[in-house]
Amino acid sequence: MxxxxxxxxxxxxxxxxxxxxxxxxxxxxxxxxxxxxxxxxxxxxxxxxxxxxxxxxxxxxxxxxxxxxxxxxxxxxxxxxxxxxxGGEHLGLQLQGKTPAIIMLVGLQGSGKTTTAAKLALHLRRMKRSPYLVPADVYRPAAIDQLHTLAGQLGVPAFASTPEMKPVDICMQAREEAVRKGLDVLLVDTAGRLHIDELLMEELVAIKAAAGPQEILFVADAMTGQDAVNVAVKFDELLDLTGIVLTKMEGDARGGAALSIKSVTGKPIKFVGMGEKVSDLEVFHPDRVASRILGMGDILSLIEKAQGSIDQAEAEELQKKMQKAEFNLDDFRTQMRRLRKLGSLEGMLKLIPGMGDLRKQMGEMKMPEKEMSRMEAIINSMTPAERKSPKLMNASRKMRVAKGSGVKVQDVNVLLRNFEQMQKMMKKVMTAGPGALKAPTSPGLPPVMPRKKKERRKKKRR
Missing domain, CATH: 1.20.120.140 (SRP54, nucleotide-binding domain)
Structure with a gap:
């Protein structure tokens, strides 16, 4: 953005x-x-x-x-x-006090409240909390079904509300249900409108008075620019917001809303939505965003992404396989998928200080993501036995895999040859240690000879 x-x-x-x-x-x-x-x-x-x-x-x-x-x-x-x-310092969710804590999501229709509710549920679960999704939008067709579908994908419980129920009653019954089930955070997805009207605000004020939420988060579409800021001011006047969630930050909008909304409303941006997947929610750190804008990179966010995509048990299992020289194409595919979870190479370059110019220089060059997709397609076209033991790949098998993955036989050969070289290198490092891989001698310098050998050569010349 x-x-x-x-x-x-x-x-x-x-x-x-x-x-x-x-x-x-x-x-x-x-x-x-x-x-x-x-x-x-x-x-x-x-x-x-x-x-x-x-x-x-x-x-x-x-x-x-x-x-x-x-x-x-x-x-x-x-x-x-x-x-x-x-916004200065990062301010996270303030959920202290009564249990279950209640987070109320408000905003206009189409801003992304329902998806944001699911994203926050995943975020809270990673924080070892027990979220409970509460569909309180009884007006938009299929809003309740949408939240239940997202809850099912996440494996998070959702309250069984119906369009005939009143939003205030939904919140009260959901809180009682959460207490019985031992759930500690309610995420209330409220109704929106295409524009602000009295009925909408009266309903939201009534929900706030009855439920007493610790957090009232205004969900704004960052693509709407200054309109999002103006709407946030009106919501804040009636509800006293505690924070902002900006959605669609991955788009090509100019970013004015993100830079204006804290100064105008006085309320901090707490989260930003960076995509349509439920995992595409980032905690908002003002200092990191400022560093990105000024080309200083954002190493901390890159590290957090890496930590989030790497499972410690899987990493240890992979290390054991490498030590035994059992690293196969299945493991190679797993590593490629894990790398892609970090995002595009272009996105990672933005987070590394000084890499902005390199990203521009790459321009229209083919990005490695496409190569990785092609390699994964080739591996997916193999049988489990072939992935486990690439030596099985004869001419007819290679033709079948090439046809199944939509590439040439030469591409399959290149993948297998590169993988074989990588296996040899890993085996050499694991058996002989890192010193086994000696750096090549610089082309302009003679090789270093033992002292005794030098002395013998001098005597011969004499």
Whole structure:
């Protein structure tokens, strides 16, 4: 979402860093470019004005203009102010107090409340909580069925509400049911409208008064830009929101809502939806997002993604197989799938500091994801016996696999040859240790000879 804004800001900072010494004029010119970049990203104009004023006040100080690296100092100031703009410190869910805790999801129709309820249920379960999904939208056709379907996919219980029931009664009965079942968090999916109206707000106020939720999260579609901010303000006036969830952040919107909503509403962004899958929900960290926008990467998020995709027991089992030289094509396919869970290579490059330029240079080059998909298709076309023992692959088997995976026989041969080389390398490392793989001698340098051998050669020359 922030790609265009990030490109603009990073080009501005390259110019600023290019100046050996900064003066008032160069700072003003740089901030003018920053202001235009933010306005083009659909950030609220008042938010932009306040942001630029704060940066200017700090950047004009003698400590910056007189420092040895004034350009870097300005970038740091912009980063610090952008962290504050996005909300400062990360604030997680506040679920202390009575049990079961209640999270109420509100917002307009089509913003993604029902899917977000399921995503939050998965997030809470990973936190060792026991979520209970409560379908309280009795107006939208199939809203209740949709939440029950998602609950079934996750293996999370959902309250058996019906369209004839009143939303307040649904919440009260669901709370009693949760107490009986020992569930500690209720996720209430409320109704939405295409626009704000009195009936909708009265219903939401009644649910809040009866249920007393610890969290009231406004779910906003980030693609709607400043409209999402304006709607959030109206919801906040009546319900006193505790946080924001921005959905569809993986889209190509300009990012103005994310940069404006905290300043305008005063409420923190707690989560962002990054896709349609129930696992595509990320905790919002203002400092990490600011670093991504300014091209500084986000190593912590990359590490968390890796930890989430790697199962410790599976990793230990794989290590044992490698030690016994039993690593087969099934294991290879598992590792490829695990790598793809981390996201696209392009997405990972965004999280690594300094890799933004490399991502641009790759341009239209074929990304490894396509190669991995083709390799997985080839492996999927093999029988279990062939995956376990690739040596079984004769000419007729290769033709069958190539036909089944839609590739050429040469592609199958390349995969098998590369896998065989990888097996040999693993076996060598596991049996002889990492030192068994010696680095090749540099082409411009002679090989290092033992001292005695050198002395014998000298005597012969004499």
């Amino acid at each position: 922030f790609d265009s804004l990030a490109d603009r800001l990073q080009s501005v900072f390259k110019k600023i860093r290019g100046h050996g010494r900064l003066d008032e004029k160069s700072v003003q010119e740089g901030l003018r470019e920053v202001r235009l970049a933010l306005l083009e990203a659909d950030v609220n104009f008042k938010v932009v004005k306040d942001f630029v004023d704060r940066v200017r006040d700090r950047a004009m100080g003698q400590d910056v203009l007189g420092s040895l690296t004034p350009g870097q100092q300005v970038v740091k100031i912009v980063h610090d102010e952008m962290v504050e703009l996005l």
